[in-house]
Amino acid sequence: MSARLIDGTAVARRVRDEVAKGVAELVAQGGRTPGLATILVGDDPASEVYVRNKRRACAAAGMRDFHRRLPTTARQEEVREVIAELAADDQVSGILLQLPVPAHLDSEALLDHIPYDKDVDGLTVKNVGRLAQGRPGLRPCTPAGIVRLLDEYEVPLAGAEVVVVGRSVLVGRPMAQLVLARHATVTVCHSRTKDLAEACRRADVLIVAAGVPQLIGRDAVRRGAVVVDVGIHRGDEGLHGDVRFEEVAEVASLVTPVPGGVGPMTIAMLLHNTLEAARWQQGSAAPAA
């Protein structure tokens, strides 16, 4: 292996410490303690783990933890009512609807009931539109965390060739927008891309969020490229990403591990967004791009 590791756990710790400091400052100035509300519908075991980790991190940063648990059978109106109640509660700075929700629910319609200034996932039409227009707003946690990681490792984005594999609403699309805002040249690839490896070899920075285990091998990575693996797959021998780590680490200059790369940053940026949301609601300017 010749690549250096991008240590997401270490950077996430730094972000979480910053947030904890920011929370203490806000409270010392007489502000309201920020609070995060997580909503979990159903009993998907992976979602349970993620939500538990988010709640713990939130409490550890000195924020209030509000949690609502609904059964798999919950109806659209019931979830909407829970969101409405949290929306009206000024102790709640951020609302996170854990995805995916059970198939009979319309997640887009539900997300749009979250007030945009409490939308700590950055998934409402309002915040997505603000990002597309290059205006301030709350940004999706995973792509925001990736930009932060690249900044910490001094990976230049202006003028860089960035290739994003995946076009999901949660990661791929906002990722492309965020690096575009940082003046990268962006290519977005997906399942219909004709020659994926060829497209990926353009990349100075390759960001893989396809949700396909081991999709990307060394043939898709230019020597010296920076590779960010957003995938998480639970196998018999632990967690894997979308990238064949051993192979890619031979040619990349920097690479994120799974676990310990992007995942911890997602949670750290959620806390960051919750603090920004609380400040916004208490009269500060909208979170800066």
Ligand SMILES: Nc1nc(=O)c2c([nH]1)NC[C@@H]1CN(c3ccc(C(=O)N[C@@H](CCC(=O)O)C(=O)O)cc3)C=[N+]21
């Ligand atoms: N509304 C919504 N917002 C999300 O941000 C959201 C979501 N729904 N649904 C699911 C995905 C996934 N996600 C992760 C968060 C933390 C880790 C994480 O901490 N990963 C650790 C490993 C943790 C483990 O052992 O599973 C790591 O990579 O080191 C991973 C994945 C947030 N998501």
